[in-house]
Amino acid sequence: MTKGRLAQPAADRAPQAARPPRAARMLLHVFLLGTSLIWLAPLLYAFYTALRPYADTAKHGYVSVGGHYGFENFSTAWTQADLPKYFWNSMIITAPALVITLALASMVAFVVARYDFRINIALLMIFTAGNLLPQQAIITPLYKLYQLIPLPDWLAASGKLDDSFIGLILIHVAFQTGFCAFVLSNYMRTIPAELGEAALVDGASAWRQYWQIVLPLCRPVLAALATLEFTWIYNDFFWATVLMQTGDNRPITAALNNLTGEFFVNNNLISAAALIVAIPTLVVFFALQKQFVSGLTLGANKG
Amino acid sequence: MTALDSTPPTRIRSRPRRLSPRDRLTLTLMAGVPTVLTVGFVWIPALLSMVLSFSSWPGIGGVSSIHWVGLQNYRTIFTIYPEFTPAVQHNLLWLAVFFCLPAPLGLFLAVQLDKQIRFSRFYQNVLFMPVVLSLALIGFMTELIFSPTQGLINNLTGHAGQHGMIDWLGDPKLNIWAVLVMACWRQTGYIMIMYLAGLKSVDPAMKEAAALDGANQWQTFRHVVWPALRSINVVVLVITVVESLRAFDIVYVINHGTNGLQLLSVLVTDNIIGEASRIGFGSALATILLLISMAFIVPYLITVFRKDQRG
Numbered sequence: 001m002t003k004g005r006l007a008q009p010a011a012d013r014a015p016q017a018a019r020p021p022r023a024a025r026m027l028l029h030v031f032l033l034g035t036s037l038i039w040l041a042p043l044l045y046a047f048y049t050a051l052r053p054y055a056d057t058a059k060h061g062y063v064s065v066g067g068h069y070g071f072e073n074f075s076t077a078w079t080q081a082d083l084p085k086y087f088w089n090s091m092i093i094t095a096p097a098l099v100i101t102l103a104l105a106s107m108v109a110f111v112v113a114r115y116d117f118r119i120n121i122a123l124l125m126i127f128t129a130g131n132l133l134p135q136q137a138i139i140t141p142l143y144k145l146y147q148l149i150p151l152p153d154w155l156a157a158s159g160k161l162d163d164s165f166i167g168l169i170l171i172h173v174a175f176q177t178g179f180c181a182f183v184l185s186n187y188m189r190t191i192p193a194e195l196g197e198a199a200l201v202d203g204a205s206a207w208r209q210y211w212q213i214v215l216p217l218c219r220p221v222l223a224a225l226a227t228l229e230f231t232w233i234y235n236d237f238f239w240a241t242v243l244m245q246t247g248d249n250r251p252i253t254a255a256l257n258n259l260t261g262e263f264f265v266n267n268n269l270i271s272a273a274a275l276i277v278a279i280p281t282l283v284v285f286f287a288l289q290k291q292f293v294s295g296l297t298l299g300a301n302k303g
Numbered sequence: 304m305t306a307l308d309s310t311p312p313t314r315i316r317s318r319p320r321r322l323s324p325r326d327r328l329t330l331t332l333m334a335g336v337p338t339v340l341t342v343g344f345v346w347i348p349a350l351l352s353m354v355l356s357f358s359s360w361p362g363i364g365g366v367s368s369i370h371w372v373g374l375q376n377y378r379t380i381f382t383i384y385p386e387f388t389p390a391v392q393h394n395l396l397w398l399a400v401f402f403c404l405p406a407p408l409g410l411f412l413a414v415q416l417d418k419q420i421r422f423s424r425f426y427q428n429v430l431f432m433p434v435v436l437s438l439a440l441i442g443f444m445t446e447l448i449f450s451p452t453q454g455l456i457n458n459l460t461g462h463a464g465q466h467g468m469i470d471w472l473g474d475p476k477l478n479i480w481a482v483l484v485m486a487c488w489r490q491t492g493y494i495m496i497m498y499l500a501g502l503k504s505v506d507p508a509m510k511e512a513a514a515l516d517g518a519n520q521w522q523t524f525r526h527v528v529w530p531a532l533r534s535i536n537v538v539v540l541v542i543t544v545v546e547s548l549r550a551f552d553i554v555y556v557i558n559h560g561t562n563g564l565q566l567l568s569v570l571v572t573d574n575i576i577g578e579a580s581r582i583g584f585g586s587a588l589a590t591i592l593l594l595i596s597m598a599f600i601v602p603y604l605i606t607v608f609r610k611d612q613r614g
Binding site for chain 1: 322323325326329330333334336337338340341342343344345346347348349351352355360365366412415416418420421422425426428429430431432433435436437438439440443444446447448450452453454455458459463485488492493496497499500541545548549551552555556567568571572574575576582585586589590592593596597600601603604607608
């Protein structure tokens with residue numbers, strides 16, 4: 001590094017060495033602001049479209065100002081498209097899938113991270129690799145199995161795993177446990193072994209160690225994973241499209257796909273519906289940003 | 304807790320034999336139930352995909368209607384199935400674009416946001432926001448922006464009329480690019496967050512030392528930051544490959560993955576749902592997808608877990 005610059009601005013030598021000089025900072029702000037605007041544009045445009053009645057865009061042109069603005073499209077979409085029903089479906093699928101995934105993943109992680117069994121690594125690999133597979137690589141036999149496995153009527157109205165809430169919950173759990181187990185086991189390994197030893201001497205069973213010592217310590221990771229998994233399961237489109245073909249049981253993302261056929265050219269209404277569907281994940285993101293981001297990066301960092 | 308002092312120095316982790324029968328049962332169940340689920344719903348289907356790829360199984364009828372046809376499905380796929388070549392090309396294009404745009408752009412944005420500037424939290428949130436939207440939703444937004452007569456782009460550039468209309472979504476040469484623009488819109492934020500996390504783990508003292516040595520920004524990045532990002536690079540590589548192979552929702556929302564938007568994932572789906580259900584043929588396509596993804600997943604896992612064992 002012989003090309004040392006002699007005329008370094010004073011800011012560079014300040015304690016915060018990473019802070020760029022003033023001119024460069026301005027340039028950076030311009031760049032980042034420009035990028036941010038481009039990034040927001042699709043959402044803002046969708047929102048703008050949703051605020052206008054179809055008649056006005058038809059009259060004034062699709063990219064225009066003028067006419068009437070209001071939230072009618074949102075209320076129309078809410079009622080006409082049966083959005084409350086599909087929201088409810090999404091909740092029936094997402095909430096149990098989320099809880100069961102975290103419960104099962106934390107149990108596997110506990111066993112793998114806190115005990116030295118020979119199959120531990122293999123076990124963790126099965127889970128982690130499973131989560132990385134493209135869903136389409138396993139859907140063909142799954143689709144057939146779902147049609148062949150019968151369920152009692154009180155469990156599924158369809159009488160089969162196919163088209164049932166249980167079916168979707170099961171595949172979400174099976175698929176997502178991998179990621180959560182990987183992240184949780186990495187975290188549990190950082191909890192000192194002495195904590196378990198002390199409990200062992202006090203006569204605590206394996207279950208009590210898991211439930212009363214390790215799990216409470218995992219609360220921050222569990223919160224992070226819960227936020228992340230909520231978004232992933234709620235946003236699922238593929239499993240619902242294939243494994244829930246006829247359903248009134250469809251979650252909202254898959255149901256939205258039928259709306260385009262129904263409302264056809266009324267982009268204003270579709271925009272409103274689409275934005276309503278996005279609200280839960282956007283709310284979760286803004287409310288729990290910290291958990292969200294740490295959840296994503298926990299898995300990456302330990303890699 | 305005086306009990307702590309009396310515990311022997313060896314760790315219980317290395318002595319599973321001291322477990323009581325009841326604890327053994329508990330632990331077996333704790334690991335066993337989730338394993339059965341994942342094996343049953345992920346790995347057995349993956350294996351069955353391979354097995355069924357050698358069969359012909361029409362949509363109707365139970366297991367008894369399976370015929371074994373050997374390599375026939377694969378022969379068909381590679382010789383006379385017209386959708387296969389465009390699908391592979393589109394998947395490769397998807398992968399190439401994801402490597403060339405969101406990956407470097409995400410890294411670049413992360414490096415910029417890592418500098419101590421004001422509002423960096425705001426920028427970060429805006430750039431990351433698309434990641435929480437579902438891909439199906441982004442499919443709708445693609446139509447909103449690229450629709451030939453009603454879309455934002457054509458109306459802004461004056462191509463929405465009868466003359467000189469650009470059919471972004473209908474022209475099979477163009478539509479994949481429109482879709483990719485939106486896919487990159489989402490992917491960039493995802494990659495950026497990964498790199499931001501990686502950058503946080505770079506020791507600031509190292510950067511300061513480099514700056515004191517007279518290194519410029521690029522030299523500091525090249526010799527201090529980049530080597531520290533090695534493990535993140537591996538993660539980004541895997542994410543990029545996996546996301547490219549999984550691509551499905553956007554194209555399915557737009558035109559069910561036909562007419563210029565074919566992807567391997569769509570072909571698999573098309574062959575099992577719809578009128579002509581061809582389970583065997585769909586399985587052969589799924590097996591190809593499975594093998595491609597395993598080629599990346601296996602080396603990744605080996606590196607991750609080898610490092611793990613070393614502690």
